[in-house]
């Protein structure tokens with residue numbers, strides 16, 4: 001509704017401007033000839049519009065930015081996300097300053113130096129000192145930003161510590177599956193040729209490490225743990241995006257990618273922080289992967305380690321033990337692997 | 340000196356004593372004049388009109404998917420009329436949504452801003468501003484247009500397939516684009532997309548080679564490289580970029596075609612889809628991305644540099660002041676062009692690329708900001724103490740600089756790999772590239788059209804309509820793309836048909852409505868332009884020879900189009916293009932054809 005109002009106001013302003021231009025035009029016609037292609041009125045009108053646009057534009061941007069705060073992601077729920085956010089803030093401060101100064105000069109000069117018959121432009125083709133100065137200053141500033149940015153990047157991408165908890169995130173059109181490594185913290189091998197309805201990840205049952213692997217349809221993360229995600233896709237490229245954890249990595253068929261992070265804030269804490277008791281973390285697909293790309297997501301729960309342990313023991317194994325006698329499917333898979 | 344010979348034979352052919360010339364004109368039939376023309380002026384108009392029509396199509400597509408994004412649960416019966424089965428009950432089909440954004444992006448980037456922009460203005464201005472009778476090869480030039488036209492035709496034809504056009508995004512990453520099982524658009528639609536692109540690459544190469552050869556060989560007497568207007572520098576560098584990078588896209592497309600049709604595995608491995616494992620093993624989808632972006636990043640400068648060149652020329656001419664730092668402008672274009680070949684990895688930070696390699700790409704990417712900043716400062720310095728004649732063209736050029744700043748700054752964020760982790764593929768990216776590449780380049784194109792319309796059609800466009808067009812478009816571009824940054828910062832992925840599946844995104848529907856309203860306003864503004872453009876072709880006020888009192892030599896040719904451009908000898912050039920408001924001279928401009936001996940009162944030391 002408020003948008004509609006804004007829209008109506010904009011349209012009204014436009015109509016008014018058009019009328020004013022028309023009146024000014026008539027006034028020129030009455031007040032004698034100005035036969036240049038672009039006449040005095042044109043120059044004054046557009047010069048003035050430059051300033052109007054600058055002032056209203058910056059005003060609207062500031063207003064909108066303050067208003068849009070409520071839509072942005074809340075504070076980072078992962079350890080590395082905090083340093084990313086800080087880097088982003090530093091960038092913003094710098095960029096907003098440069099933005100305001102350069103845009104101001106651009107629009108102000110356009111207004112200030114609009115054409116006047118009496119005046120002549122200042123012939124000023126080059127000033128070497130200026131060129132050097134405004135090459136060197138951005139170089140220094142960018143040098144600083146590069147060093148800072150790469151520092152953060154290296155911090156985030158350095159090899160994960162030994163013993164980090166392994167979680168496989170497995171994408172396919174159009175859902176996610178997760179696999180926990182179990183007590184041995186080793187994910188059993190998998191192969192796309194082993195995929196069946198009962199074995200959606202194609203886990204190799206002959207690999208001992210797979211015996212305790214756990215499969216789930218919800219991603220639970222114990223806060224404070226060091227987590228190394230192993231990412232896979234079985235069909236097209238997907239991208240595992242956990243916006244609240246400032247975490248994203250593509251899932252590429254034929255490859256394993258990984259991302260290391262440490263969740264710090266539980267779902268419950270985040271609900272309190274955002275004052276929204278329906279808040280949930282989410283795992284989204286962020287690489288176009290087909291018609292239902294926009295529905296490909298998984299619920300994510302961050303919780304205290306005790307709750308996590310309780311939850312994870314309640315989940316089913318990749319190869320449930322007692323139920324059906326194992327040999328039958330195993331034979332089937334073996335015959336596929338041979339050739 | 341082979342180029343001397345070319346020049347002379349050209350001269351003899353056209354000028355003579357005026358007799359041979361007339362005879363030549365009479366041979367023209369409708370077909371050779373308007374259709375299979377080899378004249379650079381006509382080819383330039385062909386490119387322009389084709390591009391305008393394609394842009395209209397792509398813009399209509401954007402309004403359709405903007406409606407979907409703003410009102411994901413409303414029914415728009417007219418959509419069913421337009422799209423038939425793709426919009427049952429007036430609800431856009433999700434696969435058609437993806438098809439629309441894909442074709443929208445492809446058309447805008449390749450057909451409008453590469454083919455259309457370079458095709459129009461390189462063709463128009465290279466012979467005119469270098470002082471040549473025509474392009475080095477009129478025949479190749481004609482082929483370039485007809486390849487372009489064929490390519491547009493194939494792309495449009497793909498819209499009518501029962502399985503729909505290509506829908507894997509304009510970057511068509513495999514495996515999605517390689518497997519018809521993955522998405523319906525990857526059937527025949529994708530094949531036509533690839534065929535169309537191959538034709539397009541043919542067009543771009545034929546055109547590019549011609550542009551470079553013409554600039555190197557066919558400059559008129561006295562037109563040293565350092566006297567060329569910045570437009571020509573920009574077009575030449577652009578053409579070189581295209582010649583070096585389009586063949587790589589060709590290779591990428593060819594391998595994709597092989598994977599699709601002949602069972603090879605360049606890009607495919609370990610895939611289980613549609614309930615069965617595929618035989619492809621050993622390929623890598625990431626290989627495609629490297630090849631694609633090796634073109635793809637230079638491509639954004641192929642789009643941008645001509646626009647910057649046009650803006651430089653328009654800003655200098657209309658502000659009646661020499662462009663500030665002519666050589667620095669050339670230098671920064673060269674540096675940008677060089678760097679554009681070593682930054683492609685910034686599109687791939689989170690593909691699992693080695694983090695150290697990522698660091699290298701961060702470094703090279705952020706370096707691009709330096710020459711870009713230099714360009715901006717030079718533009719601003721040019722406006723300082725100028726005497727700006729507010730033609731519609733310079734308004735668009737100023738708008739371009741404004742977008743170049745805004746979009747360039749967000750590029751610094753995206754180029755920082757650590758920050759890219761969380762905003763890659765979100766709407767932040769969409770906002771960024773629409774401002775810095777889409778809108779800047781389109782504004783450069785508009786500046787060029789308004790400025791050189793009299794040169795193309797011998798008539799003026801209506802300036803009042805031009806002002807209205809500019810201010811509405813300027814407002815709507817910021818109205819559409821400024822808020823879009825916040826959607827991205829909220830974590831909303833791009834290429835989503837609707838943001839309804841995650842509760843946390845429900846709030847941004849407000850922003851989406853606002854954006855769509857501005858998009859509709861912007862689309863309306865383009866109709867003003869279209870009306871003005873076509874009306875002025877036939878009914879515009881007749882133009883005088885040099886309406887903007889410009890220095891460059893295209894304005895010394897008569898308003899009527901002649902085969903060979905100048906009736907007599909080609910003018911000789913004596914100075915650079917930017918002697919505006921030179922102290923000591925009575926006029927505020929000195930055309931390039933005026934020798935220093937006639938301007939003794941204003942000559943600087945060293946200018947004899």
Ligand code: HEM
Pocket residue numbers: 398401402404405440441443444445447448452507508509510769772773776777778781819833834835858861
């Ligand atoms: C008429 C004004 C325009 C509007 C309202 C508009 C809007 C949009 C929107 C909403 C998307 C979809 C983003 C997504 O879901 O990922 C999109 C995609 C795109 N647009 Fe535009 N756009 C406009 C003009 C342009 C121009 C001038 C260009 C030229 C560069 C352009 C190039 C693209 C590209 C390359 C894509 C990406 C397509 C893809 O995701 O594969 N657009 N546009």
Ligand SMILES: [Cu+2]
Pocket residue numbers: 238239285286287288289290292293294296
């Ligand atoms: Cu997806």
Ligand SMILES: [Cu+2]
Pocket residue numbers: 635636639682683685686
């Ligand atoms: Cu790039």
